[in-house]
Amino acid sequence: MRYEKMTPFRVMDLVRQAQNYEDTIHFEVGQPDLLPPPGVKKALLEAVESDRYAYTESMGLFELRRKIAAHYRHDYGVEVDPACILITPGTSNAFLVAYLLTLEEGGVLGLADPSYPCYPNFAAMVDVQPRFFPVDRSNGYLLRAEDLAGSRLDAVHISSPSNPTGTLYDAETLRDLATYCEGEGVALISDELYHGLVYGKRAHTALEFSQEAIVINGFSKYFCMPGLRIGWMIVPERLIRPAEIIAQNLFISAPTLSQYAALEAFDYDYLAQVRETFKKRRDWLHEALDPLLPVDAHPDGAFYLWCDASAYTEDSDAFSRELLEAIHIAVTPGVDFGKYGTQTKLRFAYTRSIEHMAEGVERLRRYLLK
Amino acid sequence: MRYEKMTPFRVMDLVRQAQNYEDTIHFEVGQPDLLPPPGVKKALLEAVESDRYAYTESMGLFELRRKIAAHYRHDYGVEVDPACILITPGTSNAFLVAYLLTLEEGGVLGLADPSYPCYPNFAAMVDVQPRFFPVDRSNGYLLRAEDLAGSRLDAVHISSPSNPTGTLYDAETLRDLATYCEGEGVALISDELYHGLVYGKRAHTALEFSQEAIVINGFSKYFCMPGLRIGWMIVPERLIRPAEIIAQNLFISAPTLSQYAALEAFDYDYLAQVRETFKKRRDWLHEALDPLLPVDAHPDGAFYLWCDASAYTEDSDAFSRELLEAIHIAVTPGVDFGKYGTQTKLRFAYTRSIEHMAEGVERLRRYLLK
Numbered sequence: 001m002r003y004e005k006m007t008p009f010r011v012m013d014l015v016r017q018a019q020n021y022e023d024t025i026h027f028e029v030g031q032p033d034l035l036p037p038p039g040v041k042k043a044l045l046e047a048v049e050s051d052r053y054a055y056t057e058s059m060g061l062f063e064l065r066r067k068i069a070a071h072y073r074h075d076y077g078v079e080v081d082p083a084c085i086l087i088t089p090g091t092s093n094a095f096l097v098a099y100l101l102t103l104e105e106g107g108v109l110g111l112a113d114p115s116y117p118c119y120p121n122f123a124a125m126v127d128v129q130p131r132f133f134p135v136d137r138s139n140g141y142l143l144r145a146e147d148l149a150g151s152r153l154d155a156v157h158i159s160s161p162s163n164p165t166g167t168l169y170d171a172e173t174l175r176d177l178a179t180y181c182e183g184e185g186v187a188l189i190s191d192e193l194y195h196g197l198v199y200g201k202r203a204h205t206a207l208e209f210s211q212e213a214i215v216i217n218g219f220s221k222y223f224c225m226p227g228l229r230i231g232w233m234i235v236p237e238r239l240i241r242p243a244e245i246i247a248q249n250l251f252i253s254a255p256t257l258s259q260y261a262a263l264e265a266f267d268y269d270y271l272a273q274v275r276e277t278f279k280k281r282r283d284w285l286h287e288a289l290d291p292l293l294p295v296d297a298h299p300d301g302a303f304y305l306w307c308d309a310s311a312y313t314e315d316s317d318a319f320s321r322e323l324l325e326a327i328h329i330a331v332t333p334g335v336d337f338g339k340y341g342t343q344t345k346l347r348f349a350y351t352r353s354i355e356h357m358a359e360g361v362e363r364l365r366r367y368l369l370k
Numbered sequence: 371m372r373y374e375k376m377t378p379f380r381v382m383d384l385v386r387q388a389q390n391y392e393d394t395i396h397f398e399v400g401q402p403d404l405l406p407p408p409g410v411k412k413a414l415l416e417a418v419e420s421d422r423y424a425y426t427e428s429m430g431l432f433e434l435r436r437k438i439a440a441h442y443r444h445d446y447g448v449e450v451d452p453a454c455i456l457i458t459p460g461t462s463n464a465f466l467v468a469y470l471l472t473l474e475e476g477g478v479l480g481l482a483d484p485s486y487p488c489y490p491n492f493a494a495m496v497d498v499q500p501r502f503f504p505v506d507r508s509n510g511y512l513l514r515a516e517d518l519a520g521s522r523l524d525a526v527h528i529s530s531p532s533n534p535t536g537t538l539y540d541a542e543t544l545r546d547l548a549t550y551c552e553g554e555g556v557a558l559i560s561d562e563l564y565h566g567l568v569y570g571k572r573a574h575t576a577l578e579f580s581q582e583a584i585v586i587n588g589f590s591k592y593f594c595m596p597g598l599r600i601g602w603m604i605v606p607e608r609l610i611r612p613a614e615i616i617a618q619n620l621f622i623s624a625p626t627l628s629q630y631a632a633l634e635a636f637d638y639d640y641l642a643q644v645r646e647t648f649k650k651r652r653d654w655l656h657e658a659l660d661p662l663l664p665v666d667a668h669p670d671g672a673f674y675l676w677c678d679a680s681a682y683t684e685d686s687d688a689f690s691r692e693l694l695e696a697i698h699i700a701v702t703p704g705v706d707f708g709k710y711g712t713q714t715k716l717r718f719a720y721t722r723s724i725e726h727m728a729e730g731v732e733r734l735r736r737y738l739l740k
Contacts, residue, residue, distance in 0.1 A: 003470055003612045006619060012428070031425055044418045044627070048411060053597045055401055058382070089459050089599060092621050100373055105475060105497045121619040127475045127497050227423045227626030229459060229599075242373045249376060249491040251462050255625045256597030257414070 005124035007117055010317055011332040014324055021328045025360030027348040028330040030163070031226040032303070034274055039264030040225065047260035054256065058247040060087025060232075061259045068232055071266055075195070076205050084234050086243050087254045087262075091193050091218040091231040095122050095157075097246050098214050101239050102155045102187035103128045110156040112143045114306075114337035114345070116163045116191070128154075134340040141167040141297045141306075145180035156181060159191035161198060161301030164337045164347040166282075168300035171204050178209035188213045193231070196222030196271060198301035199279040212236055219258075221302070223265045224274060228258035278303050281350040281357065288361045289348060292368055296345065303350050306334075310344035312368060320346065327363040375494035377487055380687055381702040384694055391698045395730030397718040398700040400533070401596040402673070404644055409634030410595065417630035424626065428617040430457025430602075431629045438602055441636055445565070446575050454604050456613050457624045457632075461563050461588040461601040465492050465527075467616050468584050471609050472525045472557035473498045480526040482513045484676075484707035484715070486533045486561070498524075504710040511537040511667045511676070515550035526551060529561035531568060531671030534707045534717040538670035541574050548579035558583045563601070566592030566641060568671035569649040582606050589628075591672070593635045594644060598628035648673050651720040651727065658731045659718060662738055666715065673720050676704075680714035682738060690716065697733040 011028050018024040035041075059065065065082035072080040088094040095118060103109060105127040111119050113132035120130040131151060135141045143158055158177070160169040169177070181188040190206035190213050206213035218231025231254075235243050247253075285305060286295055293307035313319035316333035323329040334345030350357060381398050388394040405411075429435065435452035442450040458464040465488060473479060475497040481489050483502035490500040501521060505511045513528055528547070530539040539547070551558040560576035560583050576583035588601025601624075605613050617623075655675060656665055663677035683689035686703035693699040704715030720727060 001471070001474060001612070003616055006615050008611075008615045009618055012618065035421055036423060041418060041421070045415065048414045048418065051405055051411070053406060053595055055596050089625070090622060092619065093463070096620070100495055101371070104371060118619045121615075125470055125496065125616075125619075225423055226425050227623070229621070229623075229625045241378075242371070245376050245378045245491075246373055246495075248379055248382065249462065249488045249495075250466070251599070252460060253597070253599075255459070255599045255628060257627060258625060 002124050002127070006121040009117065010336050014320060014330055017324060018330045024328045024330050025356060025363065026330050026352055027357070027360060028332045029349055029351045031351060032221060032224045032274070033351055034224045034277060036224045037265055037267035037270040039267055040261045043264040044257055044261045047257045052256050052260055056253045056256055056259055058244055058253050060085070060254055061263070064259050064263055067263060067266055072205070072207070074268070076208060078205060078207050080207065080234055081237070084237060084240060086233050086235065086247055087259060088231045088233055088247070089251050089254045090220060090229040091191065091216050092118060093251055094216045094218070094231050094233040095119065096125070097233060097243055097250065098189045098216060099123065099126050099128060099155070100246050101214065101235065101242055102189065104154070107154040108152060110143070110148060110151060110153045112141070112158065112162070113340040114164055114334065114342050116159060117336055119157050132338065132340070136341055137296055141165045142169060142173055143177065144173055145176040148180060148186070153186050155187035155189055157189040157191065159193070160203070161194045163194065163302055164304050164332070165297035165306040166299035166302045166304045167297050168198060168201055168203060174204050174206060175209040178206055178213060182210050182212050190215050192217045194221050194302035197275060197278055197303060199275070199282060201300050203301065207234065219262050219265055222271060222274065225258070225261065225265065228255065228261055230254050230258040230262055278350065281354060284354050285348065285350045285357055288358070292361070292364055293346060305348045305350065307346045307348055308344060309346050314343050316343050316345055327367045329360050329363055372494050372497070376491040379487065380706050384690060384700055387694060388700045394698045394700050395726060395733065396700050396722055397727070397730060398702045399719050399721045401721060402591060402594045402644070403721055404594045404647060406594040407635055407637035407640040409637055410631045413634040414627055414631045417627045422626050422630055426623045426626055426629055428614055428623050430455070430624055431633070434629050434632055437633060437636055442575070442577070444638070446578060448575060448577050450577065450604055451607070454607060454610060456603050456605065456617055457629060458588070458601045458603055458617070459621050459624045460590060460599040461561065461586050462488060463621055464586045464588070464601050464603040465489065466495070467603060467613055467620065468559045468586060469493065469496050469498060469525070470616050471584065471605065471612055472559065474524070477524040478522060480513070480518060480521060480523040482511070482528065482532070483710040484534055484704065484712050486529060487706055489527050502708065502710070506711055507666055511535045512539060512543055513547065514543055515546040518550060518556070523556050525557035525559055527559040527561065529563070530573070531564040533564065533672055534674050534702070535667035535676040536669035536672045536674045537667050538568060538571055538573060544574050544576060545579040548576055548583060552580050552582050560585050562587045564591050564672035567645060567648055567673060569645070569652060571670050573671065577604065589632050589635055592641060592644065595628070595631065595635065598625065598631055600624050600628040600632050648720065651724060654724050655718065655720045655727055658728070662731070662734055663716065675718040675720065677716045677718055678714060679716050684713050686713050686715055697737045699730050699733060
């Protein structure tokens with residue numbers, strides 16, 4: 001069956017095992033530990049008090065789509081027609097919508113290796129062939145237009161900043177890629193879920209460079225609302241109707257309370273504090289971890305460090321389990337994100353306090369330098 | 371592209387047009403107008419106050435899975451292992467999980483015609499071939515084991531009570547079907563979303579007759595929580611791990627607040643009032659409508675009447691539009707549910723008060739008998 005082509009997240013087994021230890025240090029968690037903007041809680045309470053339990057229309061509350069459009073003006077100076085915005089139950093369903101919009105069965109999807117494992121798993125669901133392009137330190141962990149030249153691709157799916165590496169597409173690389181895709185008729189799917197969590201640089205949306213790009217984003221990371229399961233996607237005008245038909249079937253509408261909550265999520269003062277908190281953690285963990293497990297990719301954003309453990313292992317899965325069992329450190333093995341160079345890599349998330357991480361780094365120091 | 375094989379819900383265009391009229395009578399709405407059990411609101415408020423914004427594990431809160439298992443003991447006397455229960459964001463995503471669990475690309479899925487249009491649309495998404503079996507008054511609008519004999523099917527998907535007809539599988543028909551499927555190695559997917567909304571008869575779950583059945587249900591209808599987007603599915607033990615892997619990718623976890631809310635949904639005293647309200651409406655609308663547009667399927671459950679409009683039309687889509695424009699009556703055209711006999715059928719939902727429906731029936735009487 002096709003689910004046999006889908007890879008489980010090995011880290012989830014670790015997460016389960018970690019529950020056996022009271023003193024686990026969590027470097028594996030891919031969600032923020034901070035609260036959403038305070039207006040979100042207020043909006044949720046009001047929505048419950050007002051008994052908002054009905055479906056919304058499938059494209060989502062128009063007022064929310066309008067606010068998201070305003071967000072693109074605010075953050076990027078880009079005009080987006082609210083009609084092109086589809087509210088989705090998290091970004092996960094949005095990936096599937098994007099694939100159904102752009103890829104036939106048997107179609108070919110270009111992906112970086114390593115990248116977020118859901119991408120090839122969604123490809124397996126809908127009978128799409130992934131074509132992996134290795135990325136590493138030498139090319140800045142970015143998929144570039146010149147890498148794609150000559151490949152027969154129907155779509156390319158990138159993430160910036162990237163999970164697992166935290167690397168960000170600079171304007172020039174993203175423009176070149178978008179221009180290449182538009183010229184070749186390759187659909188560009190840009191996962192921008194970690195936008196906002198970018199430190200000392202400016203994130204660019206693919207929409208700055210191509211009106212044909214499909215952009216996916218959501219409220220789970222920067223906006224600290226993962227459990228509310230709400231995201232959005234922006235599609236070219238000609239794909240609005242097909243996207244709506246897919247949405248009607250796939251999820252009817254995104255959770256209603258979450259849509260009302262998201263109306264209050266664009267609190268830029270609060271969000272600046274969220275960013276600052278993660279920046280401090282990144283700076284701290286980068287400095288503390290680098291001497292032990294050198295950070296291999298420039299961590300411009302998201303909340304991950306991609307570390308080289310080649311001094312200790314050639315089996316990142318076994319090494320993760322070893323660290324959990326020996327010193328109760330939970331960290332995601334590189335192999336969860338692909339095959340290229342991932343056996344010697346670990347992904348560290350900085351989604352907990354510096355004190356929590358400090359205890360973890362101290363345990364690692366004692367264990368690795370023993 | 372494969373989305374071109376997916377049919378839009380024609381009624382959605384009607385819903386949009388209906389917003390132009392202040393005095394539309396709504397017979398098209400597929401969601402209850404009643405509030406969820408009062409404990410649901412309290413649980414939601416508490417969950418928000420407690421800042422429950424994180425993901426849960428992909429299978430869902432174990433406590434909720436335990437309560438759902440208890441519901442199967444309470445309503446059917448059937449033992450279900452909570453480990454076999456997956457919490458889903460509504461039943462829509464659950465259908466997709468079920469297809470991915472049971473059907474290869476190119477596999478064949480047996481469906482009744484008419485039936486819920488999402489089924490063939492999900493089939494189109496994942497390159498599965500629908501094989502339609504016509505159902506009508508002569509066979510009670512039920513798909514029976516003898517209809518399937520000799521068909522090369524990989525899975526069969528039924529709903530009981532059915533959307534759009536409201537017909538219920540009696541124990542014998544369901545047992546025969548389940549036994550046939552188990553014997554032939556055909557996966558039986560049983561959509562039981564309208565269980566609870568069954569009047570004067572007892573609903574049977576496919577699990578009473580086969581441990582191999584995949585059962586899908588949710589909180590959107592009987593429990594009156596559609597916008598909370600939460601459902602569940604029950605899979606045979608050997609499919610737990612594949613279901614979990616698909617869930618991790620497809621939706622990560624169901625909305626967290628909705629899961630806490632659902633913990634308080636099994637308030638059987640309140641739910642009996644919900645059932646009684648819909649039963650009264652069914653009885654009223656059945657009697658009022660039958661002389662005008664004869665009810666063609668025995669409406670044992672759900673909140674729909676499947677009516678014969680052959681005295682007036684052979685184009686149910688055009689006739690729905692005519693009724694909306696002429697007398698501001700919104701009703702779902704039969705063609706939204708298939709091809710067999712659907713050009714002369716309309717689906718009336720009794721999801722509004724008897725007063726509201728009475729005004730609609732009066733307008734219909736004046737218009738049709740003019």
